[in-house]
Amino acid sequence: MRRARSSFQQRKARTGLLFLTPWILGFIFFFLVPIANSIRYSFNDLKASDNGYALTFEGWSNYSQALYVDANFVRNLTTVVTNMVVNVPLIIIFSLFIAVLLNQKFFGRSFTRAIFFLPVILASGIMVSINNAGFMQQIMNANLASGDPSGASVNGFLQSIELRGMLLDIGVNESIVNYLTGAVDRIYEIISQSGVQIIIFLAGLQSISPSLYEASRIEGATGYEAFWKITFPMVSPLILTNLVYSIIDSFLNNKVTQQINSIAFQTLDFGLSSAMAWIYFSIIAAILAISVFLVSRRVFYHD
Amino acid sequence: MVVDPTESAAGSELAFNKSKPAATDLYRFKRRVTNVNKWSKLLWSLVRAILLIGMCFVILYPILLKVSASFKSLEDLSNPAVMWIPEHASWNNYRLAIEVMDYFTAIRNSFTLSLVTTVLQTFSCALAGYAFAKLPFRGMKILFAGVILTILVPPQTILVPSYINFKSFDLFGLFHLFGGRGINMLDTYWPFILPAITGNALKSGLFIYIFRQFFRGISKEIEEAAFVDGAGVFKSFRSIMLPNAIPAMMTVMLFAFVWQWNDSYFSSNFLPSMNTLTTATLALPYKVNVMLNQTATNVDPFYASMLVDTGLLLSILPLILMYLFVQRYFVESIDRTGLVG
Numbered sequence: 001m002r003r004a005r006s007s008f009q010q011r012k013a014r015t016g017l018l019f020l021t022p023w024i025l026g027f028i029f030f031f032l033v034p035i036a037n038s039i040r041y042s043f044n045d046l047k048a049s050d051n052g053y054a055l056t057f058e059g060w061s062n063y064s065q066a067l068y069v070d071a072n073f074v075r076n077l078t079t080v081v082t083n084m085v086v087n088v089p090l091i092i093i094f095s096l097f098i099a100v101l102l103n104q105k106f107f108g109r110s111f112t113r114a115i116f117f118l119p120v121i122l123a124s125g126i127m128v129s130i131n132n133a134g135f136m137q138q139i140m141n142a143n144l145a146s147g148d149p150s151g152a153s154v155n156g157f158l159q160s161i162e163l164r165g166m167l168l169d170i171g172v173n174e175s176i177v178n179y180l181t182g183a184v185d186r187i188y189e190i191i192s193q194s195g196v197q198i199i200i201f202l203a204g205l206q207s208i209s210p211s212l213y214e215a216s217r218i219e220g221a222t223g224y225e226a227f228w229k230i231t232f233p234m235v236s237p238l239i240l241t242n243l244v245y246s247i248i249d250s251f252l253n254n255k256v257t258q259q260i261n262s263i264a265f266q267t268l269d270f271g272l273s274s275a276m277a278w279i280y281f282s283i284i285a286a287i288l289a290i291s292v293f294l295v296s297r298r299v300f301y302h303d
Numbered sequence: 304m305v306v307d308p309t310e311s312a313a314g315s316e317l318a319f320n321k322s323k324p325a326a327t328d329l330y331r332f333k334r335r336v337t338n339v340n341k342w343s344k345l346l347w348s349l350v351r352a353i354l355l356i357g358m359c360f361v362i363l364y365p366i367l368l369k370v371s372a373s374f375k376s377l378e379d380l381s382n383p384a385v386m387w388i389p390e391h392a393s394w395n396n397y398r399l400a401i402e403v404m405d406y407f408t409a410i411r412n413s414f415t416l417s418l419v420t421t422v423l424q425t426f427s428c429a430l431a432g433y434a435f436a437k438l439p440f441r442g443m444k445i446l447f448a449g450v451i452l453t454i455l456v457p458p459q460t461i462l463v464p465s466y467i468n469f470k471s472f473d474l475f476g477l478f479h480l481f482g483g484r485g486i487n488m489l490d491t492y493w494p495f496i497l498p499a500i501t502g503n504a505l506k507s508g509l510f511i512y513i514f515r516q517f518f519r520g521i522s523k524e525i526e527e528a529a530f531v532d533g534a535g536v537f538k539s540f541r542s543i544m545l546p547n548a549i550p551a552m553m554t555v556m557l558f559a560f561v562w563q564w565n566d567s568y569f570s571s572n573f574l575p576s577m578n579t580l581t582t583a584t585l586a587l588p589y590k591v592n593v594m595l596n597q598t599a600t601n602v603d604p605f606y607a608s609m610l611v612d613t614g615l616l617l618s619i620l621p622l623i624l625m626y627l628f629v630q631r632y633f634v635e636s637i638d639r640t641g642l643v644g
Binding site: 011013017022027037038116117188191251257261264270273280281285 | 565
């Protein structure tokens with residue numbers, strides 16, 4: 001009996017390995033080999049020719065050039081990291097809030113949901129690239145500079161001048177005010193980056209058993225208490241998931257990646273580009289590790 | 304927020320009502336007006352409606368702006384009375400944008416590319432996800448760590464080596480051994496198909512993860528029943544697991560299609576001279592300027608931006624059409640995939 005069972009397990013394991021064979025092959029050829037090559041290129045000077053390429057070893061010079069010589073790289077890197085630090089908490093709070101709203105029952109709910117998931121489809125792609133290219137921005141700015149008040153209103157769509165003054169009058173700390181008003185000014189950016197996170201939170205909210213809420217209602221908990229004592233702990237694993245997703249997502253397409261790309265394919269300096277990509281990746285990995293370490297200790301697992 | 308406070312208070316209200324059976328009309332009226340819970344509920348739904356409508360507007364605003372601009376003619380641009388609805392609506396912008404982008408070739412190329420990679424990727428990722436979930440073997444944890452690694456490593460890190468690899472494709476130098484040179488795979492679909500077959504294409508790691516979570520959620524009993532009845536692992540995968548996995552496959556296919564469609568990063572590097580929709584759109588501002596320069600001495604920037612807007616709309620139009628049809632799956636399928644589990 002024992003023996004037959006183990007042989008079945010062995011057969012399963014063999015099939016598992018068989019199922020994974022395509023992936024393992026792809027993982028080696030399209031991931032591990034390129035990664036190893038990328039490390040190799042970053043320590044070398046690569047001259048591409050018609051049939052292949054030639055490498056000359058250079059040590060750390062590509063890295064030092066990226067960090068100390070290149071005028072833009074470090075600056076771009078700090079901008080990107082700062083943006084990430086500012087945006088990711090906002091995205092997470094915002095998407096949790098929206099998911100809670102969209103989980104309630106109201107008229108036109110599925111229609112509203114459909115609109116909120118639209119950015120998942122649109123914002124990841126070309127629309128952003130074109131807007132980044134600054135073509136429309138230039139025209140808008142030209143419009144603004146012409147002193148035309150109607151032009152100003154086009155550009156100033158969604159500005160929080162009133163809110164800022166109000167908060168400052170109340171006596172809120174100025175840096176907090178700047179953070180909040182900045183968030184309001186960038187509402188489009190934040191909404192368009194939080195589509196997937198809303199979907200994930202929404203799915204999590206729907207998987208919370210209604211009996212928990214019923215019990216709390218009988219005990220006399222208010223909606224506010226139910227949110228902090230039930231909803232929040234139950235979705236906290238998803239906060240971790242979303243944190244990781246948002247961080248990765250915010251590093252996918254920005255100034256640094258554009259620079260890495262242009263150095264590789266316009267300047268044709270593959271070595272420098274690889275070195276930059278590795279510096280970039282190690283910074284991302286460090287940020288991910290720190291944030292996962294900090295958050296995962298507070299995550300509550302139900303089972 | 305999720306539990307509405309009115310109902311929790313309803314019980315106490317009832318008890319209160321019983322203790323005063325002879326409530327007058329005035330008392331009843333007073334109670335109705337001063338019912339804080341009811342008012343707060345009403346106020347909350349009002350606030351919620353305003354918030355949601357406002358944010359829907361923020362999302363739709365750029366699209367509406369582009370739609371409005373795409374129908375405007377040159378006269379409408381200089382007409383200060385025209386804000387949203389053009390006076391001389393015309394299809395002219397669309398005609399020009401389609402011509403400049405070579406729209407129909409581009410859409411055919413993009414569609415083929417996205418469809419082929421989507422189907423292959425869904426299949427290979429389902430296979431891998433199933434193995435990771437249900438067919439344990441020694442060393443599997445290390446391989447799964449590899450999957451996570453493919454999610455984490457930014458594509459920029461491996462782009463350059465993959466580019467060189469595909470430029471003269473060569474498995475371990477085998478082609479060199481037999482006297483041939485590497486095959487140049489740029490401008491063909493192979494740099495997308497090969498990783499897709501092997502589950503290492505764009506965001507494949509994420510899809511494997513989704514499938515693994517989903518298959519883990521399917522109860523052991525179904526599968527064991529099949530095994531007892533004499534089905535092998537292959538048979539149970541084909542006739543039990545795959546039909547059950549349709550929601551997860553739907554989700555993965557949607558994401559895979561959309562991301563491949565929108566990807567400008569790989570397609571502009573691996574398909575430098577093929578006219579896909581993303582490259583056509585990216586080149587649009589430049590091409591529009593060139594085209595307008597041929598006829599006029601100085602380009603009207605507003606007219607140029609109008610054409611670019613139209614082109615953008617055209618490039619996302621197929622996605623929006625698709626979204627209208629499958630939106631329901633998109634919204635509802637995630638919670639069935641067990642992504643959350």
